[in-house]
Amino acid sequence: MTGALAPVKPLTALDRCDRCGAQAYIRATLPVGGELLFCAHHGRQHIAALREKGADILDESARLSETPSNAPNDER
Numbered sequence: 162m163t164g165a166l167a168p169v170k171p172l173t174a175l176d177r178c179d180r181c182g183a184q185a186y187i188r189a190t191l192p193v194g195g196e197l198l199f200c201a202h203h204g205r206q207h208i209a210a211l212r213e214k215g216a217d218i219l220d221e222s223a224r225l226s227e228t229p230s231n232a233p234n235d236e237r
Contacts, residue, residue, distance in 0.1 A: 172219070181202075
């Protein structure tokens with residue numbers, strides 16, 4: 162056993178917020194094991210406290226402001 166962590170898989174549309182059920186954009190992996198998933202709104206509410214407790218945070222909320230590659234040219 163090397164002690165290396167497995168790579169974190171990206172969040173998908175199937176991942177849901179543990180608070181409200183909306184699409185999750187933030188994953189908090191807890192130091193004691195387990196993870197919590199949050200939408201951007203609830204993630205912003207809890208991220209500081211989770212970091213203080215040593216959680217590893219994957220924040221993909223920037224995807225909310227991206228323009229899809231298949232959007233018409235006037236929307237890019």
